[in-house]
Amino acid sequence: MIAISLLIVLVTRFDIDWYSTFETLAECNVALYGVAFGSYYFGFYIRGLRWRIMLSNADIVDPSSKPLPSPLKCARYVFIGWFANAITWFRLGDAYRAYSLTADYGYSFPKTIGTVVSERILDIAMVFILLIIASITLYKGADTDLLILFIGMSALLALIASLSFIGLKQFGVKIANLLPNALALPYLRFHAGTIDSLDRIPTLLTLSFISWLTEIGRLYFVIQALGDTNIVLPLIVFVTLANAILTTIPLTPGGVGIVEPGIIGLLTLSIPATEALSIALLDRSISYASIVVFGALLFVIQKLSNISKNEDP
Numbered sequence: 059m060i061a062i063s064l065l066i067v068l069v070t071r072f073d074i075d076w077y078s079t080f081e082t083l084a085e086c087n088v089a090l091y092g093v094a095f096g097s098y099y100f101g102f103y104i105r106g107l108r109w110r111i112m113l114s115n116a117d118i119v120d121p122s123s124k125p126l127p128s129p130l131k132c133a134r135y136v137f138i139g140w141f142a143n144a145i146t147w148f149r150l151g152d153a154y155r156a157y158s159l160t161a162d163y164g165y166s167f168p169k170t171i172g173t174v175v176s177e178r179i180l181d182i183a184m185v186f187i188l189l190i191i192a193s194i195t196l197y198k199g200a201d202t203d204l205l206i207l208f209i210g211m212s213a214l215l216a217l218i219a220s221l222s223f224i225g226l227k228q229f230g231v232k233i234a235n236l237l238p239n240a241l242a243l244p245y246l247r248f249h250a251g252t253i254d255s256l257d258r259i260p261t262l263l264t265l266s267f268i269s270w271l272t273e274i275g276r277l278y279f280v281i282q283a284l285g286d287t288n289i290v291l292p293l294i295v296f297v298t299l300a301n302a303i304l305t306t307i308p309l310t311p312g313g314v315g316i317v318e319p320g321i322i323g324l325l326t327l328s329i330p331a332t333e334a335l336s337i338a339l340l341d342r343s344i345s346y347a348s349i350v351v352f353g354a355l356l357f358v359i360q361k362l363s364n365i366s367k368n369e370d371p
Contacts, residue, residue, distance in 0.1 A: 090279050104265055106131070113255070116254045156173075192292040215303070281337055
């Protein structure tokens with residue numbers, strides 16, 4: 059209901075010529091759309107590689123578990139997590155990703171979920187840095203209320219993440235001493251997974267930067283596919299990162315009904331609302347619709363594969 063209400067706001071809030079919108083979409087350059095699609099999905103490999111490094115940093119493998127999966131397999135788990143986020147509330151896909159990996163490989167769940175938390179911290183930090191860089195060159199002297207709003211949201215997320223990490227690093231072991239024995243060991247494993255996974259930070263930051271470049275590339279080539287060349291690169295960067303911030307709001311699965319008005323609102327700083335809607339719809343066909351479709355297929359294939367393995371003598 060929340061998503062439907064927000065989509066109604068989207069339809070009524072902006073002055074949109076729907077005929078022109080669909081006409082624009084019909085004239086999309088398929089080759090450039092394919093490049094946008096490829097850029098986005100290459101990002102999953104980069105995120106899978108980053109997560110594998112973080113799992114290695116956290117010393118997740120023990121004598122009773124399997125070796126670390128390849129970067130490509132880690133990317134598959136990341137993708138399944140994003141699929142779960144797209145169809146559930148409260149970003150439950152992050153926890154599901156950690157659960158799936160531990161179920162398949164025998165790792166510690168608290169330690170694995172700790173690496174996912176650290177991954178989120180890296181992403182929040184990178185989003186904040188790139189938003190600041192993009193905002194410096196955007197619309198000097200123009201109405202920047204939306205820019206300030208997203209910078210403020212990003213700064214708040216970065217502050218919460220930083221304080222949480224610092225608190226965990228400084229007081230984590232002391233907190234364990236206050237917990238019952240049944241909770242102390244899982245908590246210490248979570249603590250180790252979160253802190254230790256952030257070794258080799260220059261490598262992790264480089265991969266984080268590349269992963270966000272793939273998302274920026276997605277929107278850039280979507281815009282090029284629609285022949286809209288009036289949008290400056292800093293705004294493309296800003297819109298991409300604002301999109302990411304809005305998807306963290308756990309009101310709707312995958313940010314449906316929240317992300318779209320945000321994208322359109324920012325793009326209308328440079329282009330008419332009808333053109334902005336065309337871009338938003340085409341972009342979300344990759345960043346949301348394709349995740350749901352391919353994620354569902356991968357989920358079914360994975361479950362059938364597990365059933366087959368269990369039935370083997």
